[in-house]
Amino acid sequence: xxxxxxxxxxxxxxxxxxxxxxxxxxxxxxxxxxxxxxxxxxxxxxxxxxxxxxxxxxxxxxxxxxxxxxxxxxxxxxxxxxxxxxxxxxxxxxxxxxxxxxxxxxxxxxxxxxxxxxxxxxxxxxxxxxxxxxxxxxxxxxxxxxxxxxx
Amino acid sequence: xxxxxxxxxxxxxxxxxxxxxxxxxxxxxxxxxxxxxxxxxxxxxxxxxxxxxxxxxxxxxxxxxxxxxxxxxxxxxxxxxxxxxxxxxxxxxxxxxxxxxxxxxxxxxxxxxxxxxxxxxxxxxxxxxxxxxxxxxxxxxxxxxxxxxxx
DNA sequence: CGCTAATCCTATTATTATGGTAGGATTATT
DNA sequence: AATAATCCTACCATAATAATAGGATTAGCG
Numbered sequence: 001x002x003x004x005x006x007x008x009x010x011x012x013x014x015x016x017x018x019x020x021x022x023x024x025x026x027x028x029x030x031x032x033x034x035x036x037x038x039x040x041x042x043x044x045x046x047x048x049x050x051x052x053x054x055x056x057x058x059x060x061x062x063x064x065x066x067x068x069x070x071x072x073x074x075x076x077x078x079x080x081x082x083x084x085x086x087x088x089x090x091x092x093x094x095x096x097x098x099x100x101x102x103x104x105x106x107x108x109x110x111x112x113x114x115x116x117x118x119x120x121x122x123x124x125x126x127x128x129x130x131x132x133x134x135x136x137x138x139x140x141x142x143x144x145x146x147x148x149x150x151x
Numbered sequence: 152x153x154x155x156x157x158x159x160x161x162x163x164x165x166x167x168x169x170x171x172x173x174x175x176x177x178x179x180x181x182x183x184x185x186x187x188x189x190x191x192x193x194x195x196x197x198x199x200x201x202x203x204x205x206x207x208x209x210x211x212x213x214x215x216x217x218x219x220x221x222x223x224x225x226x227x228x229x230x231x232x233x234x235x236x237x238x239x240x241x242x243x244x245x246x247x248x249x250x251x252x253x254x255x256x257x258x259x260x261x262x263x264x265x266x267x268x269x270x271x272x273x274x275x276x277x278x279x280x281x282x283x284x285x286x287x288x289x290x291x292x293x294x295x296x297x298x299x300x301x302x
Numbered sequence: 303c304g305c306t307a308a309t310c311c312t313a314t315t316a317t318t319a320t321g322g323t324a325g326g327a328t329t330a331t332t
Numbered sequence: 333a334a335t336a337a338t339c340c341t342a343c344c345a346t347a348a349t350a351a352t353a354g355g356a357t358t359a360g361c362g
Binding site for chain 4: 001028029045047051059060061063064
């Protein structure tokens with residue numbers, strides 16, 4: 001149960017993954033929600049901040065849908081997750097200064113949580129949507145190097 | 152809000168941190184909860200799995216309390232967190248095979264979540280309680296090397 | 303022995319977060 | 333005009349979280 005990503009971030013990446021595969025064409029949330037067995041209304045709520053942040057563009061009306069606003073190589077998983085879920089701060093005491101007796105400034109454990117947050121950000125920021133759609137059926141390394149290798 | 156550690160894991164590390172500082176002597180939860188402004192009853196629930204997992208020893212009665220069952224250098228933050236919160240699996244689709252249409256086996260995003268989980272485990276497992284109590288007031292590197300440096 | 307301080311154990315509860323549903327308004331294509 | 337899509341707001345059911353409450357047991361101390 002610890003360090004879980006909620007479905008918002010999970011589904012956001014799935015939707016962006018689908019849009020990246022469509023490469024320019026507009027895809028409707030109805031199609032995506034049907035294919036992935038997700039609630040369309042829920043996806044609408046999730047896509048909204050992505051649109052407001054300029055990651056996707058919505059086109060209304062018949063034949064409309066969503067498309068990436070930028071190239072798949074310029075959108076990282078970290079940007080997607082932080083856009084729909086907020087900054088990655090595993091333990092609140094790192095961000096604010098409430099409960100000074102519980103978590104005083106000199107508490108060495110704080111640096112643990114900071115390092116965890118940075119480690120998560122590093123992984124998420126190192127992976128672009130292009131990495132995800134490249135070599136779809138293979139499990140080999142991406143062409144860019146060791147950023148996305150399974151080890 | 153994503154990748155958050157609940158208070159269970161947070162408080163568990165705080166308690167273990169206090170026990171490590173006491174170095175062998177039994178510390179009561181009443182003292183710890185008073186000093187850290189935490190609920191004693193809640194801490195009791197949190198310490199229980201730590202005792203059952205053999206990380207701490209409880210001593211009942213007058214003058215009793217809890218003490219580390221092993222050396223502080225042999226207990227990692229990762230072990231503490233996983234004991235009270237369970238394994239670190241950021242996205243469930245990595246662990247089970249429900250929703251095969253939502254998260255098919257060939258979904259490349261799965262490897263992202265796996266890498267995140269491993270990165271978290273790596274950080275948590277690299278830090279022992281001894282690392283936390285050493286050089287308490289300093290922000291320098293630990294004597295063991297670059298495992299716990301602020302960068 | 304009896305008092306007290308502690309762990310140990312179970313049940314309940316208030317609050318919050320999660321994961322949606324419902325219903326509609328707007329826009330664009332055919 | 334019909335339809336298919338985004339866009340927007342509100343509400344809600346469930347589950348997880350973070351405790352609280354109340355007691356039973358055990359051990360030291362006078």
